[in-house]
Amino acid sequence: MKWKNKRDGFALYEAVIALMVTIMTLGILQQSLLLLKSIQNTTFRDQLRWHITQEKLQADLKDSQIVSYDSSKIIFINPKDNKKRVIETYRNGNNDYTLRIRFADQRGQEPIMTNLRKIKIEKFPNLVMITTVNSNKQTSEMYLTFADGN
Structure with a gap:
């Protein structure tokens, strides 16, 4: 073979x-x-919610003037109705924070963003920067402009 x-x-x-x-x-x-x-x-829904929130706040605050501010709240006056409003952080009982808007005379509130781990508010000449950390430890920044440079 x-x-x-x-x-x-x-x-x-x-x-x-x-x-x-x-x-x-x-x-x-x-x-x-x-x-x-x-x-x-990191769902698209969360990103969409963030952008809609920023657009809604910017539309509400476009012509407003800042009265006072610190790292946890901003008090502003809306020229349409001449009422003071507050954007502030609110701590829930379970270490979560909520970003909310309310009238300065303590009447009513509207939660803007919930289930946040950290919220920081900073003010520059006519710009407000709101920095948040969500439950997935992702940091986001929201920039809002006001009418005045206070």
Whole structure:
């Protein structure tokens, strides 16, 4: 019988290369699944809620003048009705914070953003920056402009 020079199977190095490609593919798939989980934690709904909130606040405060402020609240007067309003942080019992708006005479309140871990309010000449940290430890900044430079 005559021996053939051609082989009918895989050589060892071909099997090792196929195994390496399989392992790399599984590694990429695992990273993709972790990324997908991270994306689900930061939903589009939260981003949309943030932008709608900023637009609504900016529309309400566009012509307002700041009366006073500190790191937890801003008191402003709306020229349409000449009433003072307050944007402030409110601490819930379970270490969550709420950003809310209310009348300065303590009547009524409207929660703007809830379930926040931290809220910081800063004032610059005619710009207010509200920095928040949500439950996923993501930091966001909201910039609002006022009519005056107080």
